[in-house]
Amino acid sequence: MTDCEIILVGDELLKGERHDAHLPWLARVLAGVGVRVARAYTIRDDADEIRGLIAQRLGETRLLVITGGLGPTPDDVTREAFAAGFARELEFHNPSWQAIVARFESYGRPVTDANRRQAMVPTGGEVIPNAHGTAPGCFLDGGDTLGVLLPGPPRELRPMVERDVLPRVATLFHREPLRVETFRTIGVGESDLMTQFGDALGRLDAWRVSSLPSLTGVDIILTARDGADRGALDEGANRMEGQLRAGLGGKFYEHGIRSLDRVVHDTLSERGDTLAVAESLTGGRIGAMLTDHAGSSAYLLADVVTYSNESKVKMLGVQPEIISEHGAVSEETCTAMAHGVRRATGATWALTTTGIAGPSGGSEKKPVGLVYLGVAWDGGVQAHRVRYRGSRDMVRTRAVYGALWILLDRLHRA
Ligand code: ATP
Numbered sequence: 351m352t353d354c355e356i357i358l359v360g361d362e363l364l365k366g367e368r369h370d371a372h373l374p375w376l377a378r379v380l381a382g383v384g385v386r387v388a389r390a391y392t393i394r395d396d397a398d399e400i401r402g403l404i405a406q407r408l409g410e411t412r413l414l415v416i417t418g419g420l421g422p423t424p425d426d427v428t429r430e431a432f433a434a435g436f437a438r439e440l441e442f443h444n445p446s447w448q449a450i451v452a453r454f455e456s457y458g459r460p461v462t463d464a465n466r467r468q469a470m471v472p473t474g475g476e477v478i479p480n481a482h483g484t485a486p487g488c489f490l491d492g493g494d495t496l497g498v499l500l501p502g503p504p505r506e507l508r509p510m511v512e513r514d515v516l517p518r519v520a521t522l523f524h525r526e527p528l529r530v531e532t533f534r535t536i537g538v539g540e541s542d543l544m545t546q547f548g549d550a551l552g553r554l555d556a557w558r559v560s561s562l563p564s565l566t567g568v569d570i571i572l573t574a575r576d577g578a579d580r581g582a583l584d585e586g587a588n589r590m591e592g593q594l595r596a597g598l599g600g601k602f603y604e605h606g607i608r609s610l611d612r613v614v615h616d617t618l619s620e621r622g623d624t625l626a627v628a629e630s631l632t633g634g635r636i637g638a639m640l641t642d643h644a645g646s647s648a649y650l651l652a653d654v655v656t657y658s659n660e661s662k663v664k665m666l667g668v669q670p671e672i673i674s675e676h677g678a679v680s681e682e683t684c685t686a687m688a689h690g691v692r693r694a695t696g697a698t699w700a701l702t703t704t705g706i707a708g709p710s711g712g713s714e715k716k717p718v719g720l721v722y723l724g725v726a727w728d729g730g731v732q733a734h735r736v737r738y739r740g741s742r743d744m745v746r747t748r749a750v751y752g753a754l755w756i757l758l759d760r761l762h763r764a
Contacts, residue, residue, distance in 0.1 A: 351494065352388035353523070354380055355411040357403060359418040359428050360502060361395050371504045372417050376511070383516055384525025385413065395419050397427040397434070404435025409494045413519060418502035420485035422464040432499050433472035436492045440470040446477055446486045453484055475499075478514045482506045489518065496522060529574035531557075531587045533594055534604040536567035536755045543568055550593050556582040565744060566610065566751040570594075600759040611639040614754050617761050618649040618699075625757075626697035627653040628666055628687045630678070630704040631721065635750045651695040656687065666690030679704050679716055684733040688726035700726040701757050703749050707742045719745050723753045725760050732760070 356376060362368040370392065377387045388411065393399050400416070407414055419428030433440045447469035454461035468485045471477055478487035478498075483506040490497035498515055500507045535543065540563045544551075551559045551570070556578035562569040572590070574583055594602040604613050618625055627636050627650070637653025640646045654665055659678050662668040668686040676682040684704050692700035705721030712718035717737070724733040734756055738748040 351409075352411040353386045354413040354415065355388055355407055356390040357400070357407075357414070357416045358390065358392045359395060359400060359416065360392075361425075363392050363418075364394060372507065375504070375508065376415065379511060379516060380519065381528040381530060383520040383523065384528055385519055385523055386528065395425050395427055397431040400428055400431035401434040404432060404497070405437075407495070408436070408492050411495055412522070413498065414492075414495050415498045415500065415515075417500045417507060420468065420487075420499070420501045422462065422468055422484070426467075428499070429467065429470060432488075432490070432497065433475075436472060436490050436497055438472040438474060438490070441473055442466070443469050443471040443477060443486075446471065446479075449479065449486070450484050478510050480506050481509060481513075487514075529583060531572040531590075531605070532607050533570040533572075533591065533602060534567060534606075534608075534610070535570070535594070535598060535602050536610065536751060537601045538568065538598065539563075540568045543570070546597055547590075547593065550590065554586040554590060556586050565740075565747050600755075600762055603755070603758060610751055610754050610758070612643060614758050614761075615640055615643040615646060615649075617758060619645060621761070622649075623698040623761075624649050624651050624696075625699045625701060626651045626691045626695040628662075628691040628700070628702045629653065629655050630657055630662070630687075630702075631707045632703045632746055632750050632753070633657065635746065636701065636703070636753060639750065639754075651697045652691065654691060662687060662690075665694075667693065677716065679706055679720060679722060681722055681733040681735060684722035684724040685726075685731050688724040688731050688733070692726050698727065699757065699761070700724070701753055702726075703753050705738075705745070705749055707745045707749075709742060721745065721749045721752070723749065723756050725753075725756050727760065727764065732756070 356373060358370055358372055363370050373390050380387055391403060416432055419426045450465050450469055451461050465484060471488055472490050475488040475490045480486050480501060483501055483503060485501040487500045487510050500510060540561055556575055557572040558575055560571045562571060591605055629636055634653060634655045640650050656662045656665055659673050663670050666687050667690040668683060672682050672686050684702055687702040688700040702724040706712050706716060706718050708718035719738045721736050721738055722733050736752055738745045
């Protein structure tokens, strides 16, 4: 019998019209109460399929979570299928209906008869109120398996899970949180990491080790083995952290799950420094990422997208001769952009990107993927020449993370 299985319902997930947001989030919060997600299924809005799968998983998993398809329209069939899968009838639940009516009144819209379907609950079910939408969820005790029915929109589902589902699951399982330690690196390949640290990782007896490479770096993830001793876990994780720090320096940038842009955001905020960015090939992505974080106005003074040569001259004061002599993609232009944006804004730090994203525009001397990343500060400037491989999008994404990383590296040295 598995701990937990999840059924994600929705044609849009299978047509590629929407990314699933539930599994990664649910897996993480359930791990927080010690529960492992063993399987996940993505299936169509088809009542027979949903019912059949639920009936098949009953007794095979202690927790069966089903999401999506609780709306009022005829293609929303999960509620009926959920009840049928557990061999229950649906019955009208007046408190849920009153909540739906009140919600429609607050919108100033008339409630429709179709919405009455959303107030139907399987017999013996226990309603999970939905504070952010019309469709309530429900717990259903199926003997060995507890069913949990939840609506599709993440902004509705997440508060319901946090308020009602996690406490219930924690009482059901009585587990310690699953311990997971994440070490995030950038600028080293997975195989180089394994060559350098494979032996040390292999000696972590209390931990199961995995590595997760992405476009932007490699995460080393330690997951506690069942029954592992707490002292051995702490000792192993601390030892590994020390070894990564000694061996990788700034390329090991996070013990935890903060993203690189979040670490840069936190570091600048803590220091009270300011930043100005001038982007060419990355077209504003650096500023977009940093401004995703509340509080970025405390340090981000400007992000200028200087895509043309002329804008580099007019807006950043790059001398035209520098561009005509060395080209827009050059160490000299990158450095001049960094000085220029820093001068114009008075920021403590300047960060710049210029490069050839492709697929065209490359030459033998300046191939597609050639990127210069610049950072300037009081009394110094540095331009890094890098060569990224892959599609236009990959080159641009790598350039964004490369730039954030060289800034972070400098911040740590300052
Ligand atoms: P509603 O009452 O809003 O209709 P619902 O429970 O019926 O909620 P759906 O109709 O399946 O949910 O989907 C509502 C919204 O939630 C849609 O925009 C859908 O794409 C989104 N959604 C459903 N499942 C997921 C998922 N796994 N990840 C991200 N979004 C999802």
